[in-house]
Each structure stands twice: as C-alpha cells, then as structure tokens.
Amino acid sequence: MHRIIYVICILAIFITTFINVDAYADDRPNVVWIIADDLSPDLGCYGYKGVSTPNLDRLAQQGVRYTSAFSTAPVCSSSRSAFITGAYQTTTGTHQHRTLNKKALPLPVEPITELLRRAGYFVCNSNSTMKRAGKRDYNFKFAGKMYDAADWSKRKQGQPFFAQVQIHEPHRDFVRAKDPDRAAKVQIPSYYPEHPVIRVDWANYLETIEVLDHKVGNVLKRLEEEDLMDNTVVFFFGDHGRPHYRDKQWLYDGGIRVPLIIRRPQKISAGEVCDELVSLIDVSAATLGLANIAIPAWMHGRDMLAENFRGREMVFAARDRCGSTLDRxxxxxxxxxxxxxxxxxxxxxxxxxxxxxxxxxxxxxxxxxxxxxxxxxxxxxxxxxxxxxxxxxxxxxxxxxxxxxxxxxxxxxxxxxxxxxxxxxxxxxxxxxxxxxxxxxxxxxxxxxxxxxxxxxxxxxxxxxxxxxxxxxxxxxxxx
Incomplete structure (x- = not known):
C-alpha cells in the first residue's frame, strides 16, 4: 500500500512538473523579426521628410525607436550571416559576400534558430506574403533543417514561435514614383551630385520605402487578427544601409546605420526613443533572452533588452569582397x-x-x-x-x-x-x-x-x- 502511494506521489510530481514546464513555455513570447532589405533610417518616425510610413510610425509609437543601431556589414549576406548567429561574420569566416566557398559554421557556433528550436520554439522564415519561404542569403552551409516552415500557422497549439519576415523593399529595382514632381522635392545627401537622374532615382527609392511600409502593415494586421500582438515581441530593422553608391557596401553611416524599432507589450514604454549604441547582433542575443535561453559564450551579441544593458561604448563593422570588387x-x-x-x-x-x-x-x-x-x-x-x-x-x-x-x-x-x-x-x-x-x-x-x-x-x-x-x-x- 505504501509503495502504491509512493508511486502515485512520484507520478503527481512528474505530471505537475511537466504541466508547469508547458505553462512556462506557453508564457514565453513569440518573437517576430521584420527585416527590410537595404534600408537606412529614412522613415517618417525618424524625422525624414518627404516619405509616408504610417505603419512604421505607428509601430514606433507603440514601442521603442533606436537612433544608433548598426549592422556589422554594409551588404546583405555578410550582415545576415552575423545576425542569424549573433557572432561577427569576420569571426565565423562568413565575411566575403556570397562566397562560392561556403563551409559549415565553426563549432560551437550555430544559427539561433537551432537554439530556439531546442528550447521548444517553432522557427519559420517567410517573404512578405507570409506564405512562401523568405530570403536567407547566408555565407555558410547548414546540414540540418534551418526552419520548420514558411510561417507560424503549422506550429503546435500554444507553441511559441520565432518568425522572420523578409521584405524585399527598398532593395533595387525600385518602383517608379507616382508623383512626377516628387524628384524636385527630395533631400539628397551632399556627397551625391545635383542631377535629374540622381533626383528621380532618389524619388523612386522613397516610393519603394512606402511599398515596404504597406507590407509591414500587412504583417502587423495578421498578428492583430490572430490575437497575437499581446504576446509577441516585434523587431523591425534593416539588414544594412540604403542602396545608393556611397552608402551600401561602405562603412559610412549610410551603409551601416539602420532603423531599429522594438514593440514589447507591457515591458517598453510606448513612444520611447533610445540613443544607446547597439549592433544588430544584439538583436540576436535579445531574442534568446526573451526565450529564457542562456547567451552562449561564443556569441558576440549582448542582450540589449536586459535590465543591466546600458548600450555599447563602440560598435564595429567590416566590409570585404563584394561581387568582383576586392576590398578589406x-x-x-x-x-x-x-x-x-x-x-x-x-x-x-x-x-x-x-x-x-x-x-x-x-x-x-x-x-x-x-x-x-x-x-x-x-x-x-x-x-x-x-x-x-x-x-x-x-x-x-x-x-x-x-x-x-x-x-x-x-x-x-x-x-x-x-x-x-x-x-x-x-x-x-x-x-x-x-x-x-x-x-x-x-x-x-x-x-x-x-x-x-x-x-x-x-x-x-x-x-x-x-x-x-x-x-x-x-x-x-x-x-x-
């Protein structure tokens, strides 16, 4: 009889433990990265004149807008190879843009998707439609299955998810500006020559940013319609700076300074503006922190949402071969x-x-x-x-x-x-x-x-x- 009671008690403890684990896992927030391709902080919420970005402005009003966020590289594949691991691309050997010599990441480095999956998260990656697989563009080989699906609809009931939504805009080719007078009104950096072609091209860039904003609105709308906003932390950022010739692929701020907006319900004051220096690899570390995953020793990113985080004293970035252009x-x-x-x-x-x-x-x-x-x-x-x-x-x-x-x-x-x-x-x-x-x-x-x-x-x-x-x-x- 005593043995039966003992077994029942052990089973009760066992079941209670697993119920608590499930409840704990269910309480962890979903995390969504909305990633724009080739974007500087040329948005209304950053004070940029002549562009309409109501959805991103609203997101900034609901969360925190970072004014000093930087990518670790001024080109897609190198930057993405860094923020998907939280480690500098120059450390992992993923710094050469779209190298033909892709290798596995050096041990013990691995994509954060693996860490999140092992912690019980459903991990997905889509384009702006949230129906098809999204851009990856990593300079490494990965033997396993990096993502579970294109979107989060196939997750188990109550399972938290980590989603990347890859938006092509404002990467070239640009859409054409609807207003023929827009080119005359644009503000162009002084390091570009005054010329009609430059003006029209810049007007088209701004028009393409407005396409981006509309697509961001669609992502937010889906989260709202599925009643997910209260338990989802949204990160919006550009993978590196704007697609103009003295910006992208260069280490001037036009190439590495990016918009970063974070919406975190009940944790971040609405409309907050933060001037702390942060790197996009800090987004990676913060994502792990939200999932209650310990930051690995090999990761260079810091949990920018931790209570003791006070910003970086300095950030680092690197540019290497891009296409046929050799450089360091x-x-x-x-x-x-x-x-x-x-x-x-x-x-x-x-x-x-x-x-x-x-x-x-x-x-x-x-x-x-x-x-x-x-x-x-x-x-x-x-x-x-x-x-x-x-x-x-x-x-x-x-x-x-x-x-x-x-x-x-x-x-x-x-x-x-x-x-x-x-x-x-x-x-x-x-x-x-x-x-x-x-x-x-x-x-x-x-x-x-x-x-x-x-x-x-x-x-x-x-x-x-x-x-x-x-x-x-x-x-x-x-x-x-």
Whole structure:
C-alpha cells in the first residue's frame, strides 16, 4: 500500500512538473523579426521628410525607436550571416559576400534558430506574403533543417514561435514614383551630385520605402487578427544601409546605420526613443533572452533588452569582397567619432563594381561628370585616385563623414585610441579578413560573367561608354 502511494506521489510530481514546464513555455513570447532589405533610417518616425510610413510610425509609437543601431556589414549576406548567429561574420569566416566557398559554421557556433528550436520554439522564415519561404542569403552551409516552415500557422497549439519576415523593399529595382514632381522635392545627401537622374532615382527609392511600409502593415494586421500582438515581441530593422553608391557596401553611416524599432507589450514604454549604441547582433542575443535561453559564450551579441544593458561604448563593422570588387575595410564607431581603416588604400573608392554599374544610375552620372571635370566639392571625394589608409570623422559636426581628421594634430590622441581599439577587436575576435578567400578568382569571374550578360541584354558591352549609357538610364527613368 505504501509503495502504491509512493508511486502515485512520484507520478503527481512528474505530471505537475511537466504541466508547469508547458505553462512556462506557453508564457514565453513569440518573437517576430521584420527585416527590410537595404534600408537606412529614412522613415517618417525618424524625422525624414518627404516619405509616408504610417505603419512604421505607428509601430514606433507603440514601442521603442533606436537612433544608433548598426549592422556589422554594409551588404546583405555578410550582415545576415552575423545576425542569424549573433557572432561577427569576420569571426565565423562568413565575411566575403556570397562566397562560392561556403563551409559549415565553426563549432560551437550555430544559427539561433537551432537554439530556439531546442528550447521548444517553432522557427519559420517567410517573404512578405507570409506564405512562401523568405530570403536567407547566408555565407555558410547548414546540414540540418534551418526552419520548420514558411510561417507560424503549422506550429503546435500554444507553441511559441520565432518568425522572420523578409521584405524585399527598398532593395533595387525600385518602383517608379507616382508623383512626377516628387524628384524636385527630395533631400539628397551632399556627397551625391545635383542631377535629374540622381533626383528621380532618389524619388523612386522613397516610393519603394512606402511599398515596404504597406507590407509591414500587412504583417502587423495578421498578428492583430490572430490575437497575437499581446504576446509577441516585434523587431523591425534593416539588414544594412540604403542602396545608393556611397552608402551600401561602405562603412559610412549610410551603409551601416539602420532603423531599429522594438514593440514589447507591457515591458517598453510606448513612444520611447533610445540613443544607446547597439549592433544588430544584439538583436540576436535579445531574442534568446526573451526565450529564457542562456547567451552562449561564443556569441558576440549582448542582450540589449536586459535590465543591466546600458548600450555599447563602440560598435564595429567590416566590409570585404563584394561581387568582383576586392576590398578589406574595418571601422569602429562611438557616439561621436568614427575611425575607418582601408587595408587597400591604393584602390579608389570608385573601383569597378559591375553590380553598381548595373543597378545604380548615380554611378554613371558621377562618372560622366568626372570625365568632364564637373564633379566638385563633396561628390568629388569618392572619385579620387586613391583612398587614405585611415579616416577619422567627428560625427557630431560632420554627420555625412566628409572631413577626414586623420592627419589633424588636434585629433591625434583620438585617432590613436580608436586605431588601438580596432587592433584589439581584430585580435580579440580573430578577424578572418587577413586570410585570402579560397576560390576568390572564381567568385570574381562569376560576378563578371553575370555583369557582362546583363549588360549585353541592355545592348552594351561591359566597357560601355558612360556618355551613351547615361542616355539609356534617362530613358529607363522616364527623363527627357
């Protein structure tokens, strides 16, 4: 009899324990990442004029808007390889854009989807329709099943989920602006030349951001209709900066500063604005924190939603090969200064990029103006024959990063300190940029073949005369 009572008690404890675990798991929030492709903080809620983003503005009003959030790379695959692991792409060897030599992640690093799945989460990844699989674009191989489905509809009842919703916009190709007068009203950074093609292209960029906003609204609407908003933490961010030629693929703020908005019911004051320095790999760590998963020792990200988080003193970013353009650039940024190191100063900023020649009409505009010696002031900096080995910018007074203070004696101490910080980061994180990419030539040749094929479809050779090519762009954009 005593034995039977003992067994019943043990079973009761066992059952109660599992009921509590299930209840605990059910109480953990869902986490949704809404990721925009190629987006700087050019949104209404960030004070940008001339663009209508009501859905994102509403999201910001309901949560916290970060003003100093940065990607670890200014290009898709490298940045995404970092924030899906929470580790710098330069540490995991995933820094070369769309490398042909993809390898498994070095142990013990793994995608956060694996950590979340083992903790009981349903993990999914969709495009903006939330019906089909979404963009991945990781520079590593993964042997297992990275996602359970495209969306969360197939999860078990009560199972928490982690969802990524990948929105293509405002990645090129842009949609055409509906208002023909929009181009005349746009605000363009001073490092781009004043030209009708530049203006129309920028107007189209803003129009495409409005498409993005509409798609974000659809995601939020579904969460509301399924009564999920009260137990779902929503992160909205861009994978890196805007798709213009001195922004994307560069370590200036136009390439790495991104919008980041977090809606966390009952935990974040509505309409809050945070100026703490954060990196997108901190989003990865925060996601694990929300799921009550311990942050692995190999992860560089920090739980930005933890009560003891006070922001970073500095953030780091890296640029390496992009398409056929070979490069290695590193930067460290504080709230007030940015230090950039160019490992190949002999190569001009404007070295050939087939991707940008194909996609960015501003490149051809600037090249034509440069040929005619009509490129002056800030736009001319990008077209100098060589780059400085070091760049230092006082961001408080020079937000566009145009006045290089690296050789200004008044900033010698700042230069030395930030250079030392970068040296330490390179060593501490085992930056793989010093190692030549295997199959680099094959990657370059593949990119060049793609470029030549696309140019041929437009009726040009790869060495197209920019004077003629600019006419093609004008026709394409509906100018003249």
């Amino acid at each position: 650039v590193r930067c460290v940024r504080t709230k007030h200064f940015k230090y950039i190191r160019n490992y190949h100063p002999d190569r001009p900023y404007s070295q050939h990029s087939g991707y940008k020649t194909l996609q960015y009409p501003g490149v051809t505009v600037a090249r034509v103006l440069h040929l005619h010696n009509e490129l002056t002031g800030a736009p001319a900096i990008f077209w100098t024959e060589k780059r400085p080995a070091e760049e230092l910018y006082h961001l408080t007074t020079d937000s566009e990063e145009l006045s290089n203070l690296a050789h200004d004696s008044a900033y010698t101490q700042t230069l030395q300190k930030m250079s030392s910080e970068l040296d330490q980061w390179v060593q501490r994180t085992d930056d793989k940029g010093r190692i030549s990419e295997r199959d680099e030539s094959a990657a370059v040749n593949s990119s060049n073949r793609w470029y030549q094929g696309r140019m041929k479809k437009r009726g040009f050779t790869s060495e197209a005369d920019p004077e003629i090519y600019i006419k093609w762009w004008k026709n394409e954009l509906g100018i003249e």
